[in-house]
Amino acid sequence: MRIVVMVSGSGTNLQSILDAVAAGFLNVEVAAVGADKPCKGLERAKEHGIATFVVSPKDYATREAWNRALEQRIDDESPDYIIFAGFMRIVDADLVNRFAGRIINTHPALLPSFPGAHGVRDALAYGVKITGVTVHVVDAGVDTGPILDQAAVPVLEGDDESALHERIKVQERSLLVTTIKKLSEGLID
Secondary structure (H helix, E strand, O other): OEEEEEEOOOOHHHHHHHHHHHOOOOOOEEEEEEEOOOOHHHHHHHHOOOOEEEOOHHHOOOHHHHHHHHHHHHHOOOOOEEEEOOOOOOOOHHHHHHOOOOEEEEEOOOOOOOOOOOHHHHHHHHOOOEEEEEEEEOOOOOOOOOEEEEEEEEOOOOOOHHHHHHHHHHHHHHHHHHHHHHHHOOOOO
């Protein structure tokens, strides 16, 4: 299975994927790692000899032009799946439709609860005792695509957003890797 991994920041989810490939746990080819800006995630990819690319929104006159450029650059790699591993941009419906059912994302809550950019904060504000992480297929909505897998994370007494999010991230890295493994083995589709 050939994947393109999209990142925007430190690349810890990417590193989990790369470590799982190196350990033989994941039988996938990371064809390229892309980003919307220079970031640590790209450096991690380069350290592993993986091709990288940047498609920066600031280089395009419109959001649509950026989406078409990103869509083409991803398509150039002929991926089976595109993994949004901390990719912090919302892509348009045309890009999603081009790769329908093949873009995978993580979200720091148990969807369908607490979608959007502030899942951890929203879960704390609501007062839940259990939250978690979801790996899902990207569709044209915001965190509304089919759920592939989830992991629960308890909310502990005294948790603030940062502490809870760090515990969620630990589960997120593991869940993303195991979900990619299941996809690569045809156990989910």
